[in-house]
Amino acid sequence: MSVTVRQIPLWLCTLTLAAFAVQTDDFIIIGVLPDLSRDLHVSEGTAGQLVTVYSLVYALAAPALALLLARIDRKRVLCCALVVFIATNLVVPLVTSFPALMGLRVSAALAAAVVLPAALAAATAAAPPDRRGRYLATVMTGLTGAVLIGVPTGTYIGDAVGWQATFVFAGVLGAVALLLSLVTVPRTPAAVEPAAGVREVLRPVLNRAVLAVLLVTVVTVAGNLAFQTYLAPFLADLASVTRRQLALLLVLSGAGGILGTRLSGRFVDQYGSLRALVTAGGLFCAGMAAFCALWVSRPVPLVPVAALLMWWSAAAWAVPPAIQALMVDRVGPESATQAMALQSSSAYVGAAVGGGLGGALVAVDAGLLPAVAAILVGLALGGAWWAVRSAPTTVNISGASAGPGEAAGAAAGERGARTERGH
Incomplete structure (x- = not known):
């Protein structure tokens, strides 16, 4: 059962808008890549390496920043990160060189690596216990x-005003989220589980099955992002797609x-x-x-x-x-939080790899993009x-194994909080 419109509090809408803003900023380059590269x-x-660097910075920074800021009130963390996010996007029109823009993208990625986890943590802390999963799912609909909505709108704005305006658009979204956060988001206690820090976050990696799933995540996202990042030049060569047509296709x-x-x-x-993934x-x-x-x-x-494109997108987001x-299914309920945090970072590692690989492929022949994407996803399957075959039972980070019935129960308990990103 999902959260109905009447049941969604204003502060939850605000957190969803924050997620919407940072995800729009991540993907917005797709629609303006040719103009940006020319100017x-x-x-x-x-x-396209702007996407690669953004994703890599996020992947590396998110776990470390989560630990570093664990003792600070989540609302304060969210608002401060949004200030940085807004500033780095609003100054893009002043940029005249690629290295300067790359520096701003690094700053934006660092801010995003705080905004999204802080929004999710705030939703978790402020939600009623029986609605926690649904509130998390609501925030993730922003992605x-x-x-x-966000990327196509940014593409239209870029076509009408210039590619710099797309980043200003993301900054404005962040500014609205900041203002609403100051007014509507309740203060929540800091995530003070300090000493469980780095060791507890990294311990799931020591499990072979979990590591395999993380690698599957990296390879799958890399295959999809190699294609998605360079969608504009690919479609231009394939069907002479214009900027406005690209916005509609998005x-x-x-x-x-x-x-x-x-x-x-x-x-x-x-x-x-497993069957769903295959x-x-x-x-x-x-x-x-x-x-x-x-x-x-x-x-x-x-x-x-x-x-x-609709077929591809439906499959990619599935x-x-x-x-x-x-x-x-691999880790059980006690370890799900740590493992899912690592999986989020692994998705951004995959995005970074995919962006770099796609850039190399498009320099040779854009027609290689879908072929390589299919090969990578096939390997991931x-x-x-x-x-699954090598470790059919659930193994949590304490090392205890659970039977298939417990694994299914763990999965059912966590699916309410499952996210929608892939990218």
Whole structure:
């Protein structure tokens, strides 16, 4: 059962807006990549490394910053991080060189690495115990909404005013979230579990099955982001897609992503995490194969491209809930929080790898992007199968094993809080 509109408090909407702002800022480069690279006199492959660096900084900084700021009130942490996020985006119009923009993206990533975890922590602390999972899920809808609304809107703004305006748009979103946070978000106690720090966060990695799932996450996200980051040049070569057409296509792909996420959750509950992951990954690979076939006969009409983009997005967004459920199946309820934190970071490592790989591929031939994406996701599916076959029982970080019934119960208990990101 999901949270209805009437049940959503204003402060929860504010936290969702904060998540929406940082996710929009992460992906917004996709729609303005060609203009940005031209104005800053770098190749599109080089410009795409802005996504790589952003993701890598987030992946490395999020766990460390979470520990460093654990003793501070979550509302204060959230508001301070939003101030940094706003500033780094609003000054982008003053930038005249690529290195300067890269520096600002590093600052924005550091801020985002605090904003999203702080928003989730605030939602957890302030939620009624029986609605905690649903409140977390509500905050995470900001991520999907960024793909459906934020990125297309930023693309339209960039086409009309200039690519710098897209970052200003993200900064304005952050400013609205900050103002609402100051007024609506309740103060919550700090997460004072200090000494459980680094050792407790890292201990799940020592489990072979958990490490396998983390590697599956990295490879899957890398495959998808290698394709997604360079979607604009790929579609321009495939079907001569204009900026405004790209914005519309991003809306359609966002709608496909929401559909895929919802269907994936139901599929996981009914058939299990591994089968859901294999199904979603298989559909993703099929979509990439279809793009490869279209590439051979380019230029192609816009209609089949739009249909395939919705297919790709639905499959890509169906993967994260399945992987997250697979992780919960591996660790049990006591270790789920630490393991999921590591999985979030591993997703950004995958995004960084995918951005770098995609930049190298697009410099050679953009048609290589869907082929390599399919290969990587196929490898990840094999890794997921191995992870389940090699350790069929749940193992928590204390080292105790649980039987299949307990594993299923752990998964069911955690699925209410499952996130929607993949990217």
